[in-house]
Amino acid sequence: FEIMAGKVKWVTDIEKSVLINNFEKRGWIQVAENEDWNFYWMSVQTIRNVFSVETGYRLSDDQIVNHFPNHYELTRKDLMVKNIKRYRKELEKEGSPLAEKDENGKYIYLDFVPVTFMLPADYNLFVEEFRKNPSSTWIMKPCGKAQGKGIFLINKLSQIKKWSRDSKTSSFVSQSSKEAYVISLYINNPLLIGGKKFDLRLYVLVSTYRPLRCYMYKLGFCRFCTVKYTPSTSELDNMFVHLTNVAIQKHGDDYNHIHGGKWTVSNLRLYLESTRGKEVTNKLFDEIHWIIVQSLKAVAPVMNNDKHCFECYGYDIIIDDKLKPWLIEVNASPSLTSSTANDRILKYNLINDTLNIAVPNGEIPDCKWNKSPPKEVLGNYEVLYDEEMAQSDGPDRDLRSRSGQSPGVKGNRARDSGKPILTTWK
Secondary structure (H helix, E strand, O other): OHHHOOOOEEEEOOOOHHHHHHHHHOOOEEOOOOOOOOEEEOOHHHHHHHHOOOOOOOOOOOOEEOOOOOOHHHHOHHHHHHHHHHHHHHHHHOOOHHHOEOOOOOEOOOOOOOOEEEEOOOHHHHHHHHHHOOOOOEEEEEOOOOOOOOOEEEOOHHHHHHHHHHHHHOOOOOHHHOOOEEEEEOOOOEOEEOOEEEEEEEEEEEEEEOOEEEEEEOOOEEEEOOOOOOOOHHHOOOHHHHOOOHHHHOOOOOOOOOOOOEEEHHHHHHHHHHHHOHHHHHHHHHHHHHHHHHHHHHHHHHOOOOOOEOEEEEEEEEEEOOOOEEEEEEEOOOOOOOOOHHHHHHHHHHHHHHHHHHOHHHOOOOOOOOOOOOHHHOOOEEEEEEHHHHHOOOOOHHHHHHOOOOOOOOOOEOOOOOOEOOOOOO
């Protein structure tokens, strides 16, 4: 028994080798969930039970889990939008320069989520908006589903009326349990590479929300559609053209099983530098980092910042042909299934680096620690934002960076290391 003392005891309800190999490599010990555990990597379904009023139990100081109790404030499409809208209003009330609007009343900096309505609740608001711009295409998504399930595109009001009728007649359930959808303006001018649409999957680790401390994984990737993009309306129901989810694309005829329709972020960066120039490319990536931080700041006040929790999010970003990034959604359980060998290595390393930050030295956790690991253990993560550091740096940094006056991310090189460091420009 002595041998087991001092070893982290782990549980998971996600049977994925990229996880289990990481636990075993550390010499951690697997236990059952009804035994004493220190580290539980769980699905979002399980986290509900751990923190629910009826079934929940008190975690002790040597236990940590990989989700915040109400992560859905960020990871449900409807709630994320609601929180961002609230955050904008608050900044506006404070007279923050971040909430500045242009002559058409659009936010100059905070307009990073496509116009979105909840259905059925906002149906009338949606119709009003639709009529302003009747040639636009909208994308409908169920609030609670992932991997591209239940998504469709519409460009006529009659389609949504039909949807509304169908979903009413298909069951006798009450309004409240009827599935909620969000409908968003579809970005119909996406940046294309080789004629194909893509989106960006970036991994962001949050170790605490108040104060906010978050990390960006350097090895994000682009996911490509396998079919050339055409905004033509006849193609609206060919999802291979519009949705980049691997879960969908791998059924397409042109899916490439070597790279699985993926590029690394650094490939994308090099490509954009050579086709669009270095300066606009840097500006684009600064903006991407900025909108991620803003989205986290938007949910931080409502997030249950439980000290037993950390979370790794999969951010989905689409870039339009004007090189403006749009935040599409945030996933609480980024897929750990590997579609290619490269993918497997990436996800193994992602988990490895995540554990090094969340479980210092692989030792039995003490969730009272200050959650600021030394630089050496960050691996492929870099500090995206550290609120405590930023506060000691003066409050107006946020805008200076955003309006392009500061060096921004990766702009100023550290004199000693010769490596780019992140300024706390937020």
